[in-house]
């Protein structure tokens with residue numbers, strides 16, 4: 001058919017994992033037993049009580065209609081209670097919370113609600129690729145800010161500030177931040193969050209803090225909204241995908257000042273309708289789970305992480321043992337072109353897939369990322385295969 005895609009799709013490729021999963025599927029069809037340590041989709045089940053609520057509610061004849069655009073008051077109330085209990089943040093469930101069909105869609109809605117053509121947005125490099133594509137699709141321009149090991153993956157406020165000052169007033173509009181940071185596993189802290197809030201006030205930016213990993217391998221979940229003055233300049237995305245093993249359910253949330261939530265809502269309500277009520281009620285149930293739930297999950301992730309450390313030691317990668325979240329981020333060994341070369345070599349030699357760090361931006365080129373969403377037996381199987389086919393450098397290092 002002779003129809004061309006819209007200009008806004010120029011430079012927007014298919015999401016890396018969509019393409020890679022197709023390749024992995026192809027290899028599986030050839031009979032290969034691929035161990036996929038790429039994507040961060042929890043392999044463990046939600047709490048049985050959560051599934052029970054979904055089932056019980058879905059049996060009722062009255063729950064199958066369209067739902068309120070703002071989300072069920074039950075879910076909004078549960079989100080407010082959850083924020084108070086875990087993050088000590090008070091939110092008005094009526095005006096300061098917007099349930100989302102996963103936090104990924106929220107990234108797009110925020111960009112559509114606030115960006116005009118050519119507005120600039122500061123995005124972390126390395127960082128979650130969706131920030132970049134959403135900004136571009138909404139007509140904005142991405143300005144990467146580099147993160148590095150040397151500064152514990154914190155933004156270099158001085159150089160970002162100098163950049164903003166070099167631009168016409170108001171040109172730089174949004175700043176995406178994400179701690180615990182994906183892909184590096186760097187934890188945030190109160191001091192860093194206070195710096196971000198102060199910076200946003202100084203340069204009149206709206207900060208979007210993306211916070212889906214605060215419970216994973218971390219005992220002290222933190223929200224940037226608990227920082228003094230944050231509600232004036234920050235909105236926070238959160239999600240049940242990782243913390244409650246509900247990635248496929250698509251339940252997330254946006255929290256922040258009523259006026260901002262309202263603007264996002266004006267866009268979102270024209271795009272979709274409220275989520276299936278039983279899903280919302282089951283999500284509300286999930287948010288009441290106590291520390292035993294998170295401790296149970298973290299015990300499993302912690303054992304897996306030890307195995308992944310063992311694997312990365314076999315590759316002679318260097319990495320921090322203090323990282324959190326659902327992945328391990330590691331610098332590749334000497335003698336390889338980049339993380340793509342390492343990833344391909346491992347895949348073709350051992351049928352184990354590991355994500356090249358470069359898909360998160362070029363500051364991740366010399367890294368790889370290993371997911372913890374695989375049972376320990378499969379990690380052991382991967383280690384066994386790698387032992388049989390050790391990683392050999394593709395080029396010799398110049399002396």
Ligand SMILES: Cc1ncc(COP(=O)(O)O)c(C=O)c1O
Pocket residue numbers: 040101102103104105128178182210212238239240241247251252
């Ligand atoms: C940093 C980050 N933000 C957001 C998301 C999207 O999560 P959700 O399932 O809530 O859309 C992910 C998912 O991998 C992520 O890694």
